[in-house]
Amino acid sequence: MTTIEAINRAAEPPDTTLFAQIAEQLAERGYAVCPAALPEPVTDSLVAALAATSEQFVPAAIGRGSSAERNRFVRRDKIAWLDERQPHAAAWRQWCEALRLYLNQRLFLGLFSFESHLAHYAPGDFYKRHRDAFRGESNRLLSVVAYLNRGWQPDQGGELVIYRDDNSVPLLAVTPSFASVVLFLSEEFPHEVLPAQRDRYSVAGWFRLNNTINGQLDPPR
Numbered sequence: 001m002t003t004i005e006a007i008n009r010a011a012e013p014p015d016t017t018l019f020a021q022i023a024e025q026l027a028e029r030g031y032a033v034c035p036a037a038l039p040e041p042v043t044d045s046l047v048a049a050l051a052a053t054s055e056q057f058v059p060a061a062i063g064r065g066s067s068a069e070r071n072r073f074v075r076r077d078k079i080a081w082l083d084e085r086q087p088h089a090a091a092w093r094q095w096c097e098a099l100r101l102y103l104n105q106r107l108f109l110g111l112f113s114f115e116s117h118l119a120h121y122a123p124g125d126f127y128k129r130h131r132d133a134f135r136g137e138s139n140r141l142l143s144v145v146a147y148l149n150r151g152w153q154p155d156q157g158g159e160l161v162i163y164r165d166d167n168s169v170p171l172l173a174v175t176p177s178f179a180s181v182v183l184f185l186s187e188e189f190p191h192e193v194l195p196a197q198r199d200r201y202s203v204a205g206w207f208r209l210n211n212t213i214n215g216q217l218d219p220p221r
Helices: 003-010 016-029 040-052 088-105
Strands: 032-034 079-080 113-121 127-130 139-145 162-165 170-176 181-185 189-194 201-209
Touching: 003 162, 003 189, 016 181, 032 139, 040 088, 040 113, 088 113, 088 139, 088 170, 162 201
Parallel strands: none
Antiparallel strands: 032 181, 079 113, 113 201, 127 189, 139 181, 139 201, 162 170, 162 189
């Protein structure tokens, strides 16, 4: 599929059936797991974005802004931030915007903006247990992860493991199968990525609140 075809398909109104399932799961337990559920135009868009940015991946850091640092004892993945102007990611951006509006209307979350990046875990790479946001320190409210791994087998590892709290046993483990989508409240659920036996690709994003105060912008990242 060409980029133009992917963009045209992205312009079609999204099916809100999946959005309703996500909203129901989030309201009930604070996280949602939807296997093989991401619409085909969106996966096509992300696969194209992955190919277009293959030379732009850099080692991921911990923290934000000037305080960000790399720590290979904590995480070893590489990432490439998705630019809003990048045509290959148009369907992903439009789908996430439609989801943002739906969740705000259904759950009154006040989601304001969105940021995301592609992630590549080479065999053996990991990201140890962490939270995407801490109360009072970030405005990330809702995390979303979608997987781009065709033919992934359960014995190949690479699971996303979600915990109820910092001291708990695992709440669930999600196999990174193609087109599967996971969402969870960023402050509430510690999680980690286990090492895999093959290259593992995903897109991770965060819906954010608006913390701009007195004209001082609170930009993403």
